[in-house]
Amino acid sequence: MVTHTAVLRGSPSRARARRLGSAKRTVEGWGFVAPATILILGLSIFPAAWAFLLSLEKWNGFSTPTFLGGGNYAEIVGDQQFWDAFGHTALYVVLFVPASVLAGLVLALLLNGRIRFVGVYRTAIFVPFVVSPATTGILTNYLFDQQFGIVNHVLGVVGLPQQGWLTDRHQAMLVIAIMSLWGSAAFTTVIYLAALQDIPAELLEAAAIDGANRWQAFWKVVWPELAAVTVFVTIWQTVQATQLFDLVYTTTRGGPLNATETIVYYLWDTAFHQFQFGYGSAVAYVLFGGTLIVTLIFVLVSRRRSSEVI
Amino acid sequence: MTAVLRRPTAAAPRARGRRRMLPFSPRHIALIPIAFVFAVPLLQMFLAALSPSAELIQYPPPFIPSHLTLSGFQRLFAQSDILRWLGNTVIVSVVAIVSNLVLCSLAGYGFARLRFHGKNFGFFGILATIMIPTQVLMIPTFVMFASVGLTDTLGAAIVPWLASSFGVFLMRQFFLSLPAELEEAGLIDGCNRLQVFWRIVLPLAKPALATLAIFTLLGAWNDLVWPIIAINNPGAFTLQLGMANFQGVRRTDWALLMAGNVVATLPLVLFFVAAQKQFVATMTFSGLKG
Known part of the structure; x- marks a missing residue:
């Protein structure tokens, strides 16, 4: 040519x-x-x-x-079951997102750098990441079984009362959040680890020369360097959390008393059990739009904050 | 363990002159119980799979079985179609990986190196799809699959995994990082673009291809949403769908269910342990795509 x-x-x-x-x-x-x-x-x-x-x-x-035009969207506004699902999803976001971000940060700080057996620790914490939602769900049913589960057994051994867990409408979402955290802590940890590697060593040396102790060095040097990553993982985990479906499907199927019916579970039920394809699509778009708005607010607020700092 | 994680880093400065009260890092005091708690669910899964089933429905349940047995696995193979589901999942994963490697590296190379009409249109179209969540796609995809006869076939589990925006993006980034001189030399020597791509560029892309293969494997092997929506035919169940449905039938036979979990999980766990470095790279990159 x-x-x-x-x-x-x-x-x-x-x-x-x-x-x-x-x-x-x-x-x-x-x-x-x-x-x-x-x-x-x-x-x-x-x-x-x-x-x-x-x-x-x-x-x-x-x-x-x-x-119908906007009819489906108007119906959503007055749909009590949708708003219940919204509340359950919001509860899950509140339980899961801060915990997963904090777990990622703490685990990354613990695993960063030279420490003996770090390979063993890392493997133990990271392996759950490859376990599927279906397997995690079945495993959750086993571990948190009210009668024969190991979790209640451990509570019994240390003298605490037995809990209903997945059969208790006040606890079921907590159990799902705990097991999601188990499976996904590796993700936030890995992201924070990568961010920690990117902090130039000179910054911390300078802080040490200036007489900063480790606590001060973390808050004054490390934490500001991690701000962008923290915003990113928070948004990412929030978006993931609003889409919770698999683990509900394989554990509670939305029960007990609809306490774990999330928006996507409601959408799936509406579409594929009641065959309301139009209404289901409207629910999907409401969730999509809501997620976009939340993401945008996050980004704008964090931009303004960081520009104020500078 | 990984090259990246080994280098001494800022957040963990060496204890320079710091007084040491303990003969080991205090971080072990936190890490040992944390790692134990993370390991317990899978350890319990493996132990339960090898337990006599009667011991799993007695109170209190033993932490460690009195003896190990394969009877859970025997019942699993006798009472469920687990081998067929496993075969289906292997087919889905292999087709997805091969297809992603071929299509995404071709597209990634095209978007990185070639100049042609509509290139930006195509690339930004692909970037835009990263934002679209699965739940928006569920209903129309089901209707599309139904209209072309894909529902209740393994195709419904395969087609959503044939190519990914993540893969195209990953490969494009990688090819952009390669120096173009090698390829120009190839072109001058009379190779056409496809030959340059196949003989010169692709052999250099092994790390990126490994990342893409792992990303696709995790997604396709563990996928539950598409099979739930589009597959009702037990012959086309994947492992995930088969186990999810089967637990409703065998709710208290924990040894059998955990044996199924082991079959579904062990391949990925072994693979992870063998290629941890590549898995971690994949997880890091899959986060950075956002």
């Missing part, structure tokens, strides 16, 4: 040749990127747009859809 253009350079048909070259490059370029691009866009942008159209309709998947 290189010699080809060299020969043609300066000839009267140069413009035509360049057009041909550009056409050839376009074919070549799309030859490389088209298969993945078509699959990815076809399986996300296209269905996402379709879901928005569905959210404006009443449709059970078989009959002719009826156009």
